[in-house]
Amino acid sequence: MAAPSLSTVAELFKPITWFPPMWAFACGVVASGAALYGRWTPAVIGVLLAGPLVCATSQAVNDWFDRHVDAINEPQRPIPSGRMPGRWGLYLALLWTLLSLAVASALGPWGFGATVLALALAWAYSAPPLRLKANGWWGNAACGFSYEGIAWVTGAAVMAGGEMPDLRTLALAALYSLGAHGIMTLNDFKAIEGDRRTGIRSLPVQLGVTGAARTACGFMLLPQAGVVALLLAWQQTGHAAAVLGLMGLQALLMRRFLQAPLERARWYSGVGVPVFVAGMMVSAFALRGAV
Known part of the structure; x- marks a missing residue:
C-alpha cells in the first residue's frame, strides 16, 4: 500500500493546533x-x-478514531478522503507516541512523567473504551488540562530543575485549564451533525447552539476573573489591570459571537482566543516579577 505524501502527513498532524500547548509551556518557563x-x-x-510531538500525536489519534465522524463532517480530511489509506493514521499515531516518549526522557522525571500523562489523556480522549470526547464536559476538560495546565506546570518544573512549582503557578495553570474548556467547545460547533448522528454528546449537542456558546464564554471569562483576583492578592496590580483589560476586549468580541455562534465560532477562535492566551503570558510575567 502506497505511503501517504508528506503534505498529507502534515495535514494529519495539524500544525495550527500546536500553538496552545507550546505557548503554555513557554508561560511556565517565564513563570x-x-x-x-x-x-x-x-x-x-x-x-x-x-x-510537534505530543500535540501532533493527539491529532493523529483523534483523526484515526474519528474517521467515521469525519466522513460526515469533514470528508476532505486525510483519512476519510483516502489520501491516507489503510491503517497509516494509526501507525503514525503509535510512532509519534513512542517518539514523544523518547524525546521526553531528555527532560528528566518531571518532563517524562508529564508527557506520559498528556499522551494518556490524548488516547483516552479519542480511543475506546474511555473515549472521553463522547461527553463534552469530560472531553473538553481533558483537552484543557492537557493543552494548558500540564504544559504550563511542566515548563515551570523543567526550568526549576525538576522541583515542584509553587502554589501560585499551580493555581494559574488550573484556572487557565478551566478557561481552555470553553476554547475546546468552540471547536465542536463545526461537527454538530456528525456528532449527533454518531452519539457524541458534545456541548452543542447537549445544550444546543446558544446554550453551548454561552457556556463556552462563561468558561473562558470566569477563570480569568479568578486570575485577576489572585494577581491583586499578590500585589501585581499592573498585570491584573492588563488581564482585566484583555477580558473586556474578549467580552466585546463575545457579544458579536453570541449573536450568531454557529456561523462565528471559527471567527471567535481566530480573534478571541489570541486575546485569552495573551493574558496567560501577562500572568506568567506577573509571577516572574513576584518571585
Missing part, C-alpha cells in the same frame, strides 16, 4: 523565574515536545 542562560536546551526541547 518559573529561572534564567534562560544555560537552560536553553530543555526549554527548546520542551516547546517542541509540547507541539
Whole structure:
C-alpha cells in the first residue's frame, strides 16, 4: 500500500493546533523565574515536545478514531478522503507516541512523567473504551488540562530543575485549564451533525447552539476573573489591570459571537482566543516579577 505524501502527513498532524500547548509551556518557563542562560536546551526541547510531538500525536489519534465522524463532517480530511489509506493514521499515531516518549526522557522525571500523562489523556480522549470526547464536559476538560495546565506546570518544573512549582503557578495553570474548556467547545460547533448522528454528546449537542456558546464564554471569562483576583492578592496590580483589560476586549468580541455562534465560532477562535492566551503570558510575567 502506497505511503501517504508528506503534505498529507502534515495535514494529519495539524500544525495550527500546536500553538496552545507550546505557548503554555513557554508561560511556565517565564513563570518559573529561572534564567534562560544555560537552560536553553530543555526549554527548546520542551516547546517542541509540547507541539510537534505530543500535540501532533493527539491529532493523529483523534483523526484515526474519528474517521467515521469525519466522513460526515469533514470528508476532505486525510483519512476519510483516502489520501491516507489503510491503517497509516494509526501507525503514525503509535510512532509519534513512542517518539514523544523518547524525546521526553531528555527532560528528566518531571518532563517524562508529564508527557506520559498528556499522551494518556490524548488516547483516552479519542480511543475506546474511555473515549472521553463522547461527553463534552469530560472531553473538553481533558483537552484543557492537557493543552494548558500540564504544559504550563511542566515548563515551570523543567526550568526549576525538576522541583515542584509553587502554589501560585499551580493555581494559574488550573484556572487557565478551566478557561481552555470553553476554547475546546468552540471547536465542536463545526461537527454538530456528525456528532449527533454518531452519539457524541458534545456541548452543542447537549445544550444546543446558544446554550453551548454561552457556556463556552462563561468558561473562558470566569477563570480569568479568578486570575485577576489572585494577581491583586499578590500585589501585581499592573498585570491584573492588563488581564482585566484583555477580558473586556474578549467580552466585546463575545457579544458579536453570541449573536450568531454557529456561523462565528471559527471567527471567535481566530480573534478571541489570541486575546485569552495573551493574558496567560501577562500572568506568567506577573509571577516572574513576584518571585
